[in-house]
Amino acid sequence: MSVHEKMNFETKQAIKNAFIQQVEEVGFERVTVKNLAFVAEINRGTFYLHYSDKYDVMEDLQQELLMELERYVKHVQPLDAFQTLKMGQLYQPFIKVITCIKEHAPAFRMLLGEQGSPSFTQKVKMIFGSHILDRLSLIRKEAQDPEFQQYLQAFIASAILGVIQEWLDKGNENLTVEEMVALHFRLIRFLGNVIGTI
Amino acid sequence: MSVHEKMNFETKQAIKNAFIQQVEEVGFERVTVKNLAFVAEINRGTFYLHYSDKYDVMEDLQQELLMELERYVKHVQPLDAFQTLKMGQLYQPFIKVITCIKEHAPAFRMLLGEQGSPSFTQKVKMIFGSHILDRLSLIRKEAQDPEFQQYLQAFIASAILGVIQEWLDKGNENLTVEEMVALHFRLIRFLGNVIGTI
DNA sequence: TTATCAAATCAACATTGTGTTCAGTGAAGG
DNA sequence: CCTTCACTGAACACAATGTTGATTTGATAA
Numbered sequence: 313m314s315v316h317e318k319m320n321f322e323t324k325q326a327i328k329n330a331f332i333q334q335v336e337e338v339g340f341e342r343v344t345v346k347n348l349a350f351v352a353e354i355n356r357g358t359f360y361l362h363y364s365d366k367y368d369v370m371e372d373l374q375q376e377l378l379m380e381l382e383r384y385v386k387h388v389q390p391l392d393a394f395q396t397l398k399m400g401q402l403y404q405p406f407i408k409v410i411t412c413i414k415e416h417a418p419a420f421r422m423l424l425g426e427q428g429s430p431s432f433t434q435k436v437k438m439i440f441g442s443h444i445l446d447r448l449s450l451i452r453k454e455a456q457d458p459e460f461q462q463y464l465q466a467f468i469a470s471a472i473l474g475v476i477q478e479w480l481d482k483g484n485e486n487l488t489v490e491e492m493v494a495l496h497f498r499l500i501r502f503l504g505n506v507i508g509t510i
Numbered sequence: 511m512s513v514h515e516k517m518n519f520e521t522k523q524a525i526k527n528a529f530i531q532q533v534e535e536v537g538f539e540r541v542t543v544k545n546l547a548f549v550a551e552i553n554r555g556t557f558y559l560h561y562s563d564k565y566d567v568m569e570d571l572q573q574e575l576l577m578e579l580e581r582y583v584k585h586v587q588p589l590d591a592f593q594t595l596k597m598g599q600l601y602q603p604f605i606k607v608i609t610c611i612k613e614h615a616p617a618f619r620m621l622l623g624e625q626g627s628p629s630f631t632q633k634v635k636m637i638f639g640s641h642i643l644d645r646l647s648l649i650r651k652e653a654q655d656p657e658f659q660q661y662l663q664a665f666i667a668s669a670i671l672g673v674i675q676e677w678l679d680k681g682n683e684n685l686t687v688e689e690m691v692a693l694h695f696r697l698i699r700f701l702g703n704v705i706g707t708i
Numbered sequence: 709t710t711a712t713c714a715a716a717t718c719a720a721c722a723t724t725g726t727g728t729t730c731a732g733t734g735a736a737g738g
Numbered sequence: 739c740c741t742t743c744a745c746t747g748a749a750c751a752c753a754a755t756g757t758t759g760a761t762t763t764g765a766t767a768a
Contacts, residue, residue, distance in 0.1 A: 320715060341539045341565075346754060355717050360756065367539075426632055431624040437672070454700060466676040467669045467697050474635070474668020475661050499665050502652060504705040507698055518744060544725060553746050558727065 324362050324372075326352040331369045332422045339427045340370070374432050377419055381436065384412035385443050405443035406472060406496070410489045413476060421480045424473070433473065441469030472496065522560050522570075524550040529567045530620045537625045538568065572630050575617055579634065582610035583641050603641035604670060604694070608687050611674060619678045622671070631671065639667030670694065 330352035334343045343366050349356040363369050388404040413420045423432045445465045449455040455464060475496065479487055487495065528550035532541045541564050547554040561567050586602040611618045621630045643663045647653040653662060673694065677685055685693065 323715080344754065345756085356755095357718075357757090358716055361715075365756085424628075426629040428628050430622075430626050430628055430631070433628070434624055448704065452700070452704060460696070463673050463676055463693060464697060464700065466672040468701075470672020470675075471665045471669035474664040474672075477668075478661055478664040495661060498658070499662060500701070500705055502650070502662065503666075503698070504702045506646065506650060507702040521744080542725060543727090554726095555728085555747075556745055559744075563727085 323352075323354060323358065326354065327359065327362060327369060328373055331366070331373065332419055335427050336422050336425070340366075340429070370429070373419060374423065374429065374435075377416060377423065378432075378435055378439065380416065381409065381412050381439055384408040385440055388443070405440050405447070407489065407493055409440045409472075410476070410492050413480070414484055414489060417480065417484050421484075424477050424480060437466070437469035437473055440472070441465040444468055475499070521550075521552060521556065524552065525557065525560060525567060526571055529564070529571065530617055533625050534620050534623070538564075538627070568627070571617060572621065572627065572633075575614060575621065576630075576633055576637065578614065579607065579610050579637055582606040583638055586641070603638050603645070605687065605691055607638045607670075608674065608690050611678070612682055612687060615678065615682050619682075622675050622678060635664070635667040635671055638670070639663040642666060673697070 327348060330348050331343065334347060334351060345359050345366060346356055348366065348369070349359050352359075363372070385405050385408050388408060423429050424436070442465065445455065445461060445468075448464070448468075449461065455461055475492075479492060525546060528546050529541065532545060532549060543557055543564060544554060546564065546567070547557045550557075561570070583603050583606050586606060621627050622634070640663065643653065643659060643666075646662070646666075647659065653659055673690075677690060
């Protein structure tokens with residue numbers, strides 16, 4: 313634990329950036345405090361004035377991003393059964409999620425990537441999955457069965473996050489937020505058609 | 511590297527089991543060779559006769575499971591556009607995947623879980639995603655556009671794996687393989703309906 | 709200008725896990 | 739009976755950890 317109350321914000325930020333860079337480079341397990349200090353250009357002792365260990369940095373970073381994600385998702389328009397029937401309304405939370413992730417792309421790319429954290433991925437799914445499910449259950453009573461609801465949420469949230477992960481992998485300049493939304497419309501429409509023919 | 515050629519198979523197995531148990535308990539990063547040896551009830555030196563470090567164990571375990579998964583998935587009936595039109599045919603690879611994962615539930619639960627490996631998860635998605643996509647592109651020319659195909663595969667494979675992860679979490683006695691398949695039919699039918707009303 | 713104080717530095721320390729080596733043990737099989 | 743071989747146990751140098759205490763830096767404000 314740190315003894316000091318107020319500390320240089322930029323040092324913490326430097327540590328977090330070094331952390332993101334190092335995890336991408338060697339994977340979380342191979343990150344050492346020694347190397348973090350070197351990359352962040354601080355003394356190893358200074359690290360311990362801010363964090364107790366590398367797990368502490370990881371948690372701080374995840375907390376920061378999850379709160380940011382909540383903030384974005386919460387600012388959707390209030391729920392309304394009639395409005396929800398419009399696709400744009402149903403996907404309001406989804407648009408927010410894409411925007412937020414694009415805003416913090418390097419951190420999300422790391423945490424959702426091959427060297428990232430499964431528990432973080434799970435939490436991200438929960439956050440926007442529950443918001444989408446809230447809207448779905450307004451227009452479909454079937455989506456209110458708790459057992460089914462749970463799997464439905466896992467299904468939809470995983471599908472969307474899977475596409476987002478692919479998008480982050482490619483380097484996110486490839487597609488804009490609007491194109492991502494259009495892509496999802498196309499994917500869902502495609503699936504609907506396939507199902508229709510069977 | 512190990513010096514010996516033939517070694518006791520049970521010792522390697524004991525190490526792998528200890529590894530699965532330890533990763534679930536403390537997470538991969540906190541697993542130590544010292545503890546693995548203790549849990550597996552072998553001398554620490556003996557560990558190094560079989561593996562060079564804990565990463566080596568992780569890779570061995572992943573290889574073993576990925577090859578097993580390939581084996582299951584490959585044994586599907588040959589592709590045929592007419593047959594593929596039947597839902598059961600389209601989901602042949604999917605049924606194989608569920609069966610294989612259920613067969614090796616403890617290892618998959620660990621590797622696909624919150625303490626698991628994102629890169630392993632990615633590889634599993636690729637294996638069964640590509641098989642499903644092969645079948646889909648037989649009946650839908652749209653699924654042949656490489657750019658779209660890539661995202662479609664991520665979308666479908668992630669959705670299915672999301673449900674499987676949920677199923678593993680709950681303890682897999684909860685649903686049988688047949689019920690899992692039925693659940694997926696229901697999920698896809700549900701989505702089709704929702705899309706239809708928009 | 710100078711005194712102050714928080715933040716960062718630097719060196720030293722005990723501790724813990726690593727990976728390697730090597731002499732020894734004990735059971736199975738020719 | 740004696741060889742073989744997986745495994746044991748103890749010792750080793752090495753590297754990263756987390757902590758401590760003394761010291762330097764630099765911004766602020768009296």
